[in-house]
Amino acid sequence: MKTDPAGVLTGAHYLDGDFAAGEGAMAAGCRFVAGYPITPSTEVVERIARRFPMMGGTFIQMEDELASMAAVVGASWTGTKSMTVTSGPGFSLMMENIGLAAMMETPCVVVNVQRGGPSTGLPTMTGQADMMQARWGSHGDYELIAMSPKSPQETFDLMIDAFNISEIYRVPVLFMMDECVGHMTEKVIIPPAEEIEIVARKLTDKKPGEYWPYELNGGDIPEFARAGDGYHFHSTGLTHDYRGYPEMSAECQWDCVGHLVNKIHNNVDDIVRFEEEEIEGADVVVLTYGITSRVARLGIEMARDKGIKVGSIRLIVVWPFPEKRIRELAGKIKGFVVPEINLGQMVLEVERCAAGQAPAIGVPHPGGGVHDPNAIVEAIVGAAK
Amino acid sequence: MSRKEIRITGFGGQGVVLSGHIIGRAYSIDAGNEATMIQSFGPEARGSACSTTLVLSEGEVLYPYLQELDALVAMSGDGYEKYKDDLNDDGILVYEKDLVKPTLKEGQPAYGITSTRIAEEIGRVIVQNIVMLGFFAAVTDLVTKEQWENAIKDSVPAGTEELNLKAFRAGWDYFDEHYDGGKPAGQETASIPAEKAD
CATH class of the missing domain: 3.40.50.920 (Rossmann fold)
Structure with missing residues (x-):
């Protein structure tokens, strides 16, 4: 489907990568952002906080990064496209709830504008040292998707893909920028809304009472029901069966965690992207x-x-x-x-x-x-x- | 494909970054080329040295950092001292005449303007950077005057367009009045010289 024009600032702009990330998210239909500002990513949320009121979006400056990621998971379960934005130290704090998002199969985007680390490291200067953390940072076995743009224009374009792919596979997408791209200003062309294709949340056709949140029905991805629509289902970070109820057994662990890994493994050829x-x-x-x-x-x-x-x-x-x-x-x-x-x-x-x-x-x-x-x-x- | 490199330096609060933004916008969006701006993100509080760099190219800017500096715009003495040695021998120096006392290399093109005083005369010292920009625009001839003015209108806060255009024209006119035919006394050329493969 085409995106909501309210979030699309069509035209030629001279933007830094952080602003382009914000514009990309809004153009992709993101309408909930929770974050705890941190250099060098702050401009992403500055941009969003300023523009969200014009399109009915909600930005919350949270008490910390744990809460930010938790809020994103919750917001996404209302069917709203959701994102948080951080840099290395905040990324570390988000890891537990990124794992929760992976386990609950929650579509969301996490932007990390990387700076030098470890710890507080080099707040205003660049790094690319969170790449393995993006793959392995949360405990347990899971798969997710991470992207890395080279310019403000690609940041804008790729952000739309990040939201779309997150919806398709119901996984967190980690948007791994670096301070150089975040703070580099270049020409960014934002197309008209009718040229921006987005993937809407695929909602179940089933009626309340017939729906189970992790039932696969032969596909790779379970159907989604929004919190608040009367489905009264259970979703948890504990190992769960197709009904969403905890089940502590090796068999269920195979089904549950095997599925988290396989839904990416089985589609890897469609997901990988590189330029030669x-x-x-x-x-x-x-x-x-x-x-x-x-x-x-x-x-x-x-x-x-x-x-x-x-x-x-x-x-x-x-x-x-x-x-x-x-x-x-x-x-x-x-x-x-x-x-x-x-x-x-x-x-x-x-x-x-x-x-x-x-x-x-x-x-x-x-x-x-x-x-x-x-x-x-x-x-x-x-x-x- | 030509590649041109510019550094703007001054005090934090002087509008160094906005000047860079306007140059980049004019060259890339208004004139249809490419321009990559990188601003220094150090602990630059108001009053300390601040700087921004631009790489201009007719095609894609591959390497976004400076290699050979073609033009230095110095709005403070500290900034000039810090970066003067990076400037190519034939690179252009554009400077605030009351704040920068340059020691020029032989044959180096240099253009000074009393941009702070001019901005004070306009009534708002805050537009000093735009006076300097008008002067820089006249010196370098990178894009047309109309393209410069469009970039300014699209970059400054709403409601300040006229004030900023007035400042820009004051800087532009200063060049016409003080540098005969675009040449400073004893200089050959006023165009950014380097033509390098990008």
Whole structure:
């Protein structure tokens, strides 16, 4: 269906990534945001708080990040598209309730504008060191989806996809920005509302009394009934059966948690998204995401000037990881180079997927800035040997 | 594909970031190119050094950070001292004449304006940055005057458009009055020089 025009600021704008994230969420139909402001993500909620009254949205500045994430889960169960926004320290505090959202199969979006960590780290400076936390941060087994934009325009566009994909699979989508993209201002074209396709919450056709909240009926995703519509069902973070009632057994754990993992695994080819460039015949493939993709482009061009055949993969969806593609490429190239603004995270995933067929060479950076392109060139030269 | 790099520096509160925003908006949206602005996000309280950078390009800006600075706009002495050495030898210096006392490299194009005094004469010292912007616009000729004015109207708070346009024109006129034919005494060119592959 087409989105509600009330949330769409059609036109050409000069916006930073944080404002673009806010505009993207509103254009996607988000009408509930709860958050506890934190640098460098504050501008996202500033934008939303200012514009929400014009479209009937509700923004609540919460007492902390635990409550913010809890409020988002609750709001989403009313059928309202919901989001919270934070940075590293707040992301840590949200982890328990992100797990709750995954367990209750609650569509929602969590924006993390990454700064340098750990702890309070570098509040105003960039980092990409929450990538593994996005995958593994909450306890237990679950799968969710994470995305990483490279520019304000892509932030806007991808935010709409984030809400849509969250509705399709009923999972939290983690929107992993970085401070550079969040605080970078560029041209952002916002299309007319009639060109923005959104996925509405798929509500059950069943009548109250016939409906069970986690019944699959042969599909991958259970049907949704809104709280307040008279269905009187039970939903919980405890391991539950199709009725939503807790059941403490290994069999039910298989069904319940197996389903959380399988609904993503079974659809991984539809979910993964990446952009490739000059992969054919490349000796070295540089894998990047977020701001690092732009810095690496310069390093890649410098390496090409030295006569090295370099291709690149830019992850747009970072989780689930494009395992199949990496394995395929690993058999054909001399090595992967993975620059990232952390001391080695996604490079481990590349290494795992390459499974010894090609080395994965990390180009670490601790945060607080971006790579010197020469460091990327050096790694490419090393990998090409 | 040309790539041009600009840094604007001044005190926190002088409107450094708004100036950068208007340049970026004029060049990207009004003139149909690309412009990436990055503002410094340090502990810049009012009165301390503040800065913003822009990379302008006719096509996509790949690397959004400075490599070779083509133009430095200095609205404070501290800002000038901090960034003067980054400026290319043929890079343009545009500065607040009462607040910045530059030590110029030989042959370096430099253009000064008493933008604070002019803003005071207009009646609101707060528009000093827009006076400076008008002057910078006349010096560099990046986009047309109409495109600059559109970008200003779309960027300043509603109700202040006329005041800001007046400030912009005052800066623009200062250049015409004080620099003969677009050239400062003894200088060859007034255009941002670097033509680099992006």
